[in-house]
């Protein structure tokens with residue numbers, strides 16, 4: 334049986350499953366879900382085996398909010414022998430297809446973490462054997478197929494593949510970011526990951542560059558502001574709470590004690606609006622769309638906090654609110670949301686207009 338295997342944050346399997354099932358149905362692909370609570374892995378078993386490639390070609394991974402990574406299965410869960418695991422995997426693959434890279438993966442759970450050392454060790458002889466058989470190509474082609482080996486234990490693995498230009502470049506879809514010691518809060522990693530995820534590196538020079546002006550709504554103590562400052566930006570930080578002294582000392586931050594829902598920038602020179610206020614997501618979504626439509630900023634990066642129940646539907650509704658507002662003014666836009674690795678009970682959204690803002 335062919336399945337789409339998706340990785341998500343443990344605890345969000347239902348959302349991840351609901352989303353792939355809905356998007357697959359839009360593409361007339363049907364199947365059934367197999368979820369295990371808190372395992373961070375979702376199986377979408379396809380009614381028709383040929384649909385696997387069709388789905389991972391037609392649906393851009395960046396359009397899926399809750400899936401960090403995915404692949405099409407090549408095998409069911411295989412049981413490996415205690416010895417000759419490499420041979421068992423190599424034999425199973427045959428020599429018909431070639432892959433540009435190998436990802437050794439586990440579920441993002443404590444058991445999975447305990448397995449990662451085993452995976453790293455096995456990766457060395459496995460890579461060698463796959464290269465020898467020409468199953469793994471010598472050069473890294475970023476458009477080539479990626480071979481995934483998802484281990485559930487030292488003797489249980491599923492093999493599959495994804496397409497290099499429609500999958501995450503990170504193992505298990507998780508970028509490993511280093512917490513900067515000088516940052517005032519761990520939240521800093523959320524914005525760091527968001528920039529990495531949503532803004533292509535080759536565009537950082539024009540879209541994330543020194544000298545830009547930014548506004549940070551709900552900025553205290555300054556983890557997000559830190560990311561803007563370290564990129565050389567001038568930041569207006571809006572929050573009634575105190576900002577870290579170290580940030581104020583840079584001379585790049587103006588702290589205003591203000592309600593983020595009422596603040597309006599004086600000059601039309603703000604490039605980035607970022608927002609991490611803990612507020613009703615509908616309210617934040619409307620505020621962000623308003624900033625863009627008024628031309629108060631060029632791009633917005635923000636969090637939508639998730640409710641306890643109906644989390645997938647809530648995000649869909651929030652995004653729809655923004656789409657409706659953009660449609661009312663007939664502007665072109667880009668709008669993507671992702672449950673990033675460093676997000677918890679929230680998703681991160683990036684939005685920008687691709688046509689000039691309307692005269693309002």
Ligand SMILES: C[S@@+](CC[C@H](N)C(=O)[O-])C[C@H]1O[C@@H](n2cnc3c(N)ncnc32)[C@H](O)[C@@H]1O
Pocket residue numbers: 517518519520521550551552553554555556557558571572573574591592593594609610611612
């Ligand atoms: C999750 S914290 C932000 C953390 C920050 N992004 C960081 O990295 O350090 C949320 C902040 O939003 C602020 N906040 C909540 N509602 C606000 C409002 N209406 N106006 C301004 N700030 C608000 C809170 O005071 C709090 O400091």
